[in-house]
Amino acid sequence: QVQLVESGGGLVQAGGSLRLSCAASGSIFSIDIMGWHRQAPGKQRELVAAITSGGSTNYADSVKGRFTISRDNAKNTPYLQMNSLKPEDTAVYYCNVHSTFTNRDYWGQGTQVTVSS
Helix, strand or coil: CCEEEEECCEEEECCCCEEEEEEEECCCCCEEEEEEEEECCCCCCEEEEEECCCCCEEECHHHCCCEEEEEECCCCEEEEEECCCCHHHCEEEEEEEEECCCCEEEEECCEEEEEEC
């Protein structure tokens, strides 16, 4: 049974920083894309950042220059460094990985990030 568990969320003032991690348990083989998504109340889940196995990254326009995604392939773990946080970054953040071995996406249960003004 594969499980992803996010950590690092919390309450922070505007302008502050947080670093999200996503620990994987169980066996996941051949992960190509790792990503972070978020969902704010009343809004659809959106992609925040993604990183390929080769290290190519993609960011939502709203977080470019503020957020940095990275990955530890040995641990099957993506990270999200979030700087200069804004109240509009408030959301539940989910990590996601895709396995080319099973051709499945795996999701964490989410971690709350709240940015106060």
